[in-house]
Amino acid sequence: MHSTKLGWLLLAPTLLVLFFFGVLPFIYVLYVSFHQWNPFAVNPDMVFNWAENYRRVVFDAQFLASLGVTAAFVFFAVISELILGYMLAQAFMKDFPGKAIFRTIHTLPLIMAPIIVGSIWKLMTTPSIGILPNLLDNWFGYDLNIGQSAIAAFVTTVIMDIWHWTPLVTLTLIAALVSLPPDPFEQAQIDGANKRQIFWHITLPMIRPAILATVFIRLMDALRTVDEVLMLTGGGPGSATRYVGVHIFKEVFPRTNYGYGSAISVVVLYLTIVACWLLYVGLIAPRNKKA
C-alpha cells in the first residue's frame, strides 16, 4: 500500500538529531581522548599520545575518590529510599480519610527541578539562615555545619535525595501492591501465618519484579546526581560530596585540558554502561528466565 520509504522519511529527523547530539559527541570525544590537547597551553595543537590520558585517569586519586563517594552515596540513598518507600506504600494500603490529598502531596517533590531541591536544602541547612542547624542546636546541642563537616555534608545530600525521590519508590510500590491478588493472603491467614511470614514468603516474592525495576531506575538516576549537590555543597567540604558528575563539572570541564577531560568522560560513560549491564544481568535477567 505504501512503501517503507515514507517510514524512514518520518523517522529521519529523529535519527539525525540523536546522531548529531547523542552519538557523534562520543565518537568525537573518543577521538580527542587519545590526544594531548590543551588549546591554551604552550603547544595548542592536538598531538596523538596513545593511551597516556587513560593511564593518568587510572592513577588519578581525586577521580578514584569521587568514584568511592559516589558509590557510598548511591548505596545509602537507594537502600533508605527502598525501605522507606515500602513502609509508606504499606501505610497507604488501608482506607483512611484524606488519602487522595496525601498521595498528591507525596508526589509533589518529583516534579521539582533538582537545582531547586538543592536551593531549598541549602536554605534549610545554612547556619543561621536555615531552620535545621537552629533546631539541632536547641534540641541536641549539635552544631550542623555542612560547609565544614564532611560527614554532615554527605548525610545531608543523602537526606536530600531521600526527600526528593522516595515518593517515586512509594508510588511504584503502591501500584505493585494494589495489583496483587487477595487469595494468597487470605489463604495464609487461614493457615495461621503471622505478619512476618506473610511478608517474607508471599508479599516480597510477589512484588519482587516491581522492586527490582524501581531499584534499577533509582540506581541509574542516583549515579547521575549533579545539580542538587552542586547547589547544596558544591562538592565540598574538601571532596566529601564530590560525586562523579560533580567532579566532571567542577574539575574536568573548566580546565582546558581537553584530552584528559575527554578520557574521564569516556571512562565514566563506560563505567555507567557496565554498572547498567551488571544490574541488568544480576537483577532483572534471572527473574525473566524464571518467569
Next chain:
Amino acid sequence: MRKNRPWLYSLFWIVVSFLTLFPIYWLFVISVKPAVDLFSTPDILIKSFYWQNYIDVLNDRTLRGYMVNSLVISTGNAVLCTVLGFFACYALSRFDMGGKESIFFWTITNRMAPPAVFLLPLFLLMTQVYRIGDFSLLDTRIGMILVYCTFNLPFAIWTLRPTVDGIPKELDEAAYVDGASPWKVITEVVLPLARPGLAVTLILTWVFAWNEYLLAATLTNFNARTLTTGLSEYVTTTGTEWGIMAAISVFTLIPALIVFGLVQKHIVAGLTFGAVKG
C-alpha cells in the same frame, strides 16, 4: 484487624506530608524576608510579607532575559520533541522497516547516559565542529533546543509509542482507500486521536527542559542562559543574596507546580520511563 483506627493512618500521613511540604514552605519564608532579618533567630511563622525580593527579580533586566530564554527554549524543545517523536512513532508503528525495534531501543539508550558525560563532548563539538563561519551553536537558544533533544526526544518516543500503537490501523487504511495522502492521514486521522497522549508528552518534556541545569550552565555564557543557571549565579563564595535566590527559586518552581496540577497522574510513569506502571 484491617478496619481499626483509620485516623491513625491519617495522622501518620499528616506527619509525612508535613516533612514533604516544610522545606518548600521554608523556601517561601526566606523569599519574603528582608535581608536584615535573615540572620536573627529563624522564625517558623511568617510575620510579615516583604515582596521586595520578587520585585527585584522582576526588575532585573538580566534575570528577565533568562526567564524569556527559559520559556523559549523549553517551549521550542517541547514542541520539537513532541512533533518529531510523533512522526517517529507513526513510522515505527505503521511501517515494516527492518530493525525498527532495535532503533526504538537505541533511541532510549540515549537517555541512559549521565548528562555530565555529555558536557565536554557537546562543548567541543559546538565550538569546534558545528559552526558556519562565525556562527556556532554555543550559547544560542536554537543550540539549547537541539541539545535538550538528547534526553527529551527519547522520552517523547517512549511515551507516545503506546498512544500511536493504540490507534486502530483500520482507520488509516480506510482513509487511504478514500484517496487521502499520507500527510492528510497523519494530520487529520491519527493526530486528533493522539491528542491526549501528545498533550501529556508536550507538558512533561516542557517541564524537563525548564528544570534542566547542567547542560545550560556549561553550554551557554550569556545570550541563552536560563533561569536555573541564573539561580546558581546567586550563590557565590563571597556572599549570597539569600532572599533573591529564594525568590528566583519560587519563580522557577511555579510552572512546575502548574504542570503538576495538570498531569499529576502521569508523572510517575514518565519518570520511570514506563518500566513500572504508576
